Amino acid sequence: MSELDDGTLVSTRIRLARNLEGYPFPAHLKGEKQAKEIIRLISSGFNRLDDFVLYYMDGISEWEANALKENHLISPALMERRRLSAALINEDRSVSVMINEEDHLREQCILGGLRLDAAYRKISAIDGKIGRSIKFAYDEQLGYLTACPTNLGTGLRASVMLFLPALTINGSIREVVRSISRLGLTVRGVYGEGSEAEGYMYQVSNEVTLGVSEDEIISQVDEVARKLRSLESAERQRLKSGKSRLEVMDKCMRAYGVITNCAVLSSGELIALAADVKLGACLGFIPIREVSAIDELVMRMRPYNINLSAGRDLSPGERDVYRAEFVSSYIKKIAGAR
Amino acid sequence: MSELDDGTLVSTRIRLARNLEGYPFPAHLKGEKQAKEIIRLISSGFNRLDDFVLYYMDGISEWEANALKENHLISPALMERRRLSAALINEDRSVSVMINEEDHLREQCILGGLRLDAAYRKISAIDGKIGRSIKFAYDEQLGYLTACPTNLGTGLRASVMLFLPALTINGSIREVVRSISRLGLTVRGVYGEGSEAEGYMYQVSNEVTLGVSEDEIISQVDEVARKLRSLESAERQRLKSGKSRLEVMDKCMRAYGVITNCAVLSSGELIALAADVKLGACLGFIPIREVSAIDELVMRMRPYNINLSAGRDLSPGERDVYRAEFVSSYIKKIAGAR
Numbered sequence: 001m002s003e004l005d006d007g008t009l010v011s012t013r014i015r016l017a018r019n020l021e022g023y024p025f026p027a028h029l030k031g032e033k034q035a036k037e038i039i040r041l042i043s044s045g046f047n048r049l050d051d052f053v054l055y056y057m058d059g060i061s062e063w064e065a066n067a068l069k070e071n072h073l074i075s076p077a078l079m080e081r082r083r084l085s086a087a088l089i090n091e092d093r094s095v096s097v098m099i100n101e102e103d104h105l106r107e108q109c110i111l112g113g114l115r116l117d118a119a120y121r122k123i124s125a126i127d128g129k130i131g132r133s134i135k136f137a138y139d140e141q142l143g144y145l146t147a148c149p150t151n152l153g154t155g156l157r158a159s160v161m162l163f164l165p166a167l168t169i170n171g172s173i174r175e176v177v178r179s180i181s182r183l184g185l186t187v188r189g190v191y192g193e194g195s196e197a198e199g200y201m202y203q204v205s206n207e208v209t210l211g212v213s214e215d216e217i218i219s220q221v222d223e224v225a226r227k228l229r230s231l232e233s234a235e236r237q238r239l240k241s242g243k244s245r246l247e248v249m250d251k252c253m254r255a256y257g258v259i260t261n262c263a264v265l266s267s268g269e270l271i272a273l274a275a276d277v278k279l280g281a282c283l284g285f286i287p288i289r290e291v292s293a294i295d296e297l298v299m300r301m302r303p304y305n306i307n308l309s310a311g312r313d314l315s316p317g318e319r320d321v322y323r324a325e326f327v328s329s330y331i332k333k334i335a336g337a338r
Numbered sequence: 339m340s341e342l343d344d345g346t347l348v349s350t351r352i353r354l355a356r357n358l359e360g361y362p363f364p365a366h367l368k369g370e371k372q373a374k375e376i377i378r379l380i381s382s383g384f385n386r387l388d389d390f391v392l393y394y395m396d397g398i399s400e401w402e403a404n405a406l407k408e409n410h411l412i413s414p415a416l417m418e419r420r421r422l423s424a425a426l427i428n429e430d431r432s433v434s435v436m437i438n439e440e441d442h443l444r445e446q447c448i449l450g451g452l453r454l455d456a457a458y459r460k461i462s463a464i465d466g467k468i469g470r471s472i473k474f475a476y477d478e479q480l481g482y483l484t485a486c487p488t489n490l491g492t493g494l495r496a497s498v499m500l501f502l503p504a505l506t507i508n509g510s511i512r513e514v515v516r517s518i519s520r521l522g523l524t525v526r527g528v529y530g531e532g533s534e535a536e537g538y539m540y541q542v543s544n545e546v547t548l549g550v551s552e553d554e555i556i557s558q559v560d561e562v563a564r565k566l567r568s569l570e571s572a573e574r575q576r577l578k579s580g581k582s583r584l585e586v587m588d589k590c591m592r593a594y595g596v597i598t599n600c601a602v603l604s605s606g607e608l609i610a611l612a613a614d615v616k617l618g619a620c621l622g623f624i625p626i627r628e629v630s631a632i633d634e635l636v637m638r639m640r641p642y643n644i645n646l647s648a649g650r651d652l653s654p655g656e657r658d659v660y661r662a663e664f665v666s667s668y669i670k671k672i673a674g675a676r
Binding site: 015192246247249250253255256257259260261262263264324 | 441458531584587588591594595596597598599600601602662
């Protein structure tokens, strides 16, 4: 466990794309009736003993749907075709099965830390369960058939979210991204699409799904994530002791000062400040041990998640005040300040 | 006293310009010998019983001279003619008499708060004492003769330093400055010469020295200072309760967060942050009662004053670290934080 405590390996996501044999891909479905039939077929495999809830996208409020989207349990694409789509989500919200997204099935599992094997086992069990009641579109040569050819074969996307402040600050992230791309993997900033990732957050995932095995994909992503963690770790040592130590400490401590005192805090500013507070904690400047608590805080403070906590539809201005108050006392608490 | 506790009336300065009869103005002195003769003549009126110290400008280090300048005890002009100039400064540093500045004598008294009468009495006593041993250049028609005609007559400059955050933030300071100018008084930002005063600090002083009595000058400056204070006070009430309350609170609290947590702090940034912290204290957002302590802190944290406290010549980088540490713990202390 201690290996994972430096906050670098934030979370793991495994996603499988599947389609039903004998039905057109979702974009070509013949109206609502056929879409509902697919939803029924898939969800019929789940009974009351399973801890899954079926959400029809046209049966929940805009509010609920957006909160699910913020938590990455459903995708924007699923929301766009609300009349035709649904999602099965389990109780601890680690697994969601989107129905009639780009493919008939998008099965995903998200776990904290770097746990590709565990996430793959978990989603494979769900995949197997669904496969017992329906027949997947499968080709001996091409493997699982998908709406978009980039998902053919395994239908597997394995992703790891990483917190890479030191590599970002010293600029070496660019070179790192280039060399990872040459391995056939993709790295992108999680927040915003600029060259420098906001919040120092990056997602590494496989590009290729065809002609490789699930094990090969998972091993490769796992290996790259571990490599990135060790590069980041070395860079952090340099930040801690090098000539930029004071500058970085100042940046982190100012972020801590603002986040624990502000009266108004936007979602975007929270991402940036929380990242510097987390860096300060990782470097030992700020006495916060469980740095993953900061990641969870950022998730909980997204707009629709705040509405959910507050129990009502707050205006953006009200949310910024709610966020400032909540974040300020939460960070003070975990830092052991009064 | 309670009248002065809102931090608006920062300090009072009275300055008298005088010259000796029978000697050319300092700019036209015949060499060092004549300059030293004037210094001797003036200082001879002071004996060991007086709590004044005579500083020859060419007898003190660059370091000491700059610290005196930072504390407004000597002027940049006095430093420029170091070989010819001197200053008599009393123990509590409220009074300084500059010798061979633009005039042979520039006698000034600086007191905290709005205390024009007290400052004038104090400097008049010194002026009378000096006048007993030497003869001032005086003309029945023109009054005291000075190197620059703008000081003729009374030779008196009465100034008040004011902290006007609310009038600055709501922008009405511009109109206020215009109307004060029409009364023949000058208002200018204390830090920087931009349109918006850094640190919300302004100095009001008389423009005219000729054809008016000392009492008239002092009464007018006093009246304008009190008027400004009441305008500022009304504006603060509006800030506290109006729709900009949250925005102002956020600004002040962020300044407090940064000032109490930063690891590096420049002199210029301290002025800006301290002003917002002071505003926050004045509006009741930050639990600091003695807001004048913040003004004193800014003075003490000027570069040469820091060298003086540290007892050695710090580099600018070292000073910024020293300042951050000192200011952070000082502000926390007076705010009752740990």
